[in-house]
Amino acid sequence: xxxxxxxxxxxxxxxxxxxxxxxxxxxxxxxxxxxxxxxxxxxxxxxxxxxxxxxxxxxxxxxxxxxxxxxxxxxxxxxxxxxxxxxxxxxxxxxxxxxxxxxxxxxxxxxxxxxxxxxxxxxxxxxxxxxxxxxxxxxxxxxxxxxxxxxxxxxxxxxxxxxxxxxxxxxxxxxxxxxxxxxxxxxxxxxxxxxxxxxxxxxxxxxxxxxxxxxxxxxxxxxxxxxxxxxxxxxxxxxxxxxxxxxxxxxxxxxxxxxxxxxxxxxxxxxxxxxxxxxxxxxxxxxxxxxxxxxxxxxxxxxxxxxxxxxxx
Ligand code: FAD
Numbered sequence: 661x662x663x664x665x666x667x668x669x670x671x672x673x674x675x676x677x678x679x680x681x682x683x684x685x686x687x688x689x690x691x692x693x694x695x696x697x698x699x700x701x702x703x704x705x706x707x708x709x710x711x712x713x714x715x716x717x718x719x720x721x722x723x724x725x726x727x728x729x730x731x732x733x734x735x736x737x738x739x740x741x742x743x744x745x746x747x748x749x750x751x752x753x754x755x756x757x758x759x760x761x762x763x764x765x766x767x768x769x770x771x772x773x774x775x776x777x778x779x780x781x782x783x784x785x786x787x788x789x790x791x792x793x794x795x796x797x798x799x800x801x802x803x804x805x806x807x808x809x810x811x812x813x814x815x816x817x818x819x820x821x822x823x824x825x826x827x828x829x830x831x832x833x834x835x836x837x838x839x840x841x842x843x844x845x846x847x848x849x850x851x852x853x854x855x856x857x858x859x860x861x862x863x864x865x866x867x868x869x870x871x872x873x874x875x876x877x878x879x880x881x882x883x884x885x886x887x888x889x890x891x892x893x894x895x896x897x898x899x900x901x902x903x904x905x906x907x908x909x910x911x912x913x914x915x916x917x918x919x920x921x922x923x924x925x926x927x928x929x930x931x932x933x934x935x936x937x938x939x940x941x942x943x944x945x946x947x948x949x950x951x952x953x954x955x956x957x958x959x960x961x962x963x964x965x966x967x968x969x970x971x972x973x
Contacts, residue, residue, distance in 0.1 A: 669946070670700035670953040671969055672748075672891070677704065677729040684738065690962040691743060697969045700953055701746035702739050703777060706732045708755025710785050727755075733764055737771045746775055748831075753803050754781025757795035758816055761803065765810050769824060776830040777864060778803045778855075790841070800832055801851070804858040832856070834863035834890060836877035840911035845880075853886055862888050864955050867895040867906070869938065870915040871945050889952040894942055896956075896964035897935030899928045932964055939968035947972065 673694050675687055691702060707729040713721040736747040751764060768776070780800040783790040792798045797806070811827035814820055832855040835848060842848035852863065863881075868874055871892075878890045895906075903922045906912060914922065918938055925931045943954055958965045 669951055671697050671973070672701045672703060672953055672955045673699050673958050673965065674703040674705060674893075674955060675735075676959050677707065677731045677735050680726070680728050680730060684735070687735065687739070688742070690958060691739060693962065693966050694958070694969070695743055695745070697973050699745060701748045701775065702743070703748045703750060703955070704732050704736050704739070705729075705959075706750045706752045706779075706781070708752065708781055708784060733767050733771070733773075736768075736773050740771075740773060747773055748775045748777055749773065750777045750779055751803065751807075752779045752781030753792060753797035753800065754783065754790065755793055755796075756781075757793050758797060758806055759795060761796075761806060762810065762816055765807065765828070768828070772826075774826050774828050776807065776828050777832070778807060778830045778860070779833055799851070801854050801858060804830065804832065804855055804860060808859055829861050830859070831862040831864050831891075832860040833866065834877070834881075835866045835911075836868050836873045837866070837912045839866075840909075849880065849884060849886075852881075853884055856886050856888055860888060862891055862952075864891045865893045866910055866912065867893050867957055868912055869897075869918055869942070870913065871942055871949075872915075873913075874946070875949065891953045891955050892946055892951055893955045893957060894939060894968075895959075896932075896939045896961040896968060897922075898932050898961045898964055900925060900931055902931065902935075935961070936964050936967045936971075939964065940971045943968060943972040 675690060678684060678687060707727060709725040709727045712724050712726050714724055716722050732749045736749040739745065740747045749768065751761060778800055780790065797803050807828050807830055811824050813823040832852070834852050838845045839848050856863070865874060865877070874892050881890060903914065907914065921934050922931070925934055946954060956965045956969070
């Protein structure tokens, strides 16, 4: 996997596919502005199908399963082609069967895209716990094993073919403040260790706002013998609702200094300024500590990400 070199902390940027029916213009605009920072890669998220109810002409409702942000594989190919940059599509278990995942892997191998981030994926919005798709995986580790098999030419249904000339290399997710469903940090780290043992070449972390949590996590992983790069994931704060939504959704704490500053914000514009200042401080400290790369969650924060990257590149 590409994680930059020792002299320079590389940046990577994560973008979301456009909403169903929208074009690629806003993604291109975002990447046009971020290419000046010579990103080590651009990640593209994947979003599962969700259930919607659409009204029919007779007034009855029809239940449909719809992907609001489709197109990850095609977007990865389009960005690679246009910017000559490594692209890393996220492959998720959620909402996909193993057979559908295999088709994605086949498409990606034809496209010459060989770096992946393997994830379980978020649960469906109308479910209160993660339920695997029929014929799908319950945990990211099973996806790691499927990709390992695919690399060796072992396809589903017992079909064996030649191993891939350029096997897929993959990263996985890690959670400095624990995954929200994990019983405790110890078991969460055991599960992370299994993914690394299976072959993950790097760990990309959940967002955090307190660098000390990241440093403690890395130290802990090293003690456990996990020695792959741990790439910190950062998200610029941009809206007033982030102070409740982010801790609740992602099981992360705001450090007290940030919480105090957040309480003074009266508008989204105030939060954006705070998010940029805080992000710059975080990046400076992480760079000084020699992290291998920094991954920015750019979703809805492209301009803030650009300002943070400009000040710290
Ligand atoms: P897992 O590794 O499967 O872990 C999930 C939970 O199960 C954890 O609590 C873990 O401790 C536990 N666990 C793991 N293995 C086992 C086991 N064998 N037995 C019992 N318990 C186990 N979501 C998307 O939908 N699309 C994206 O594009 C996306 N991109 C992301 C990018 C990054 C960098 C990160 C950090 C997250 C991203 N997510 C994305 C969110 C992610 O899918 C969720 O956090 C999801 O809930 C967990 O994914 P995981 O790969 O960590 O799952």
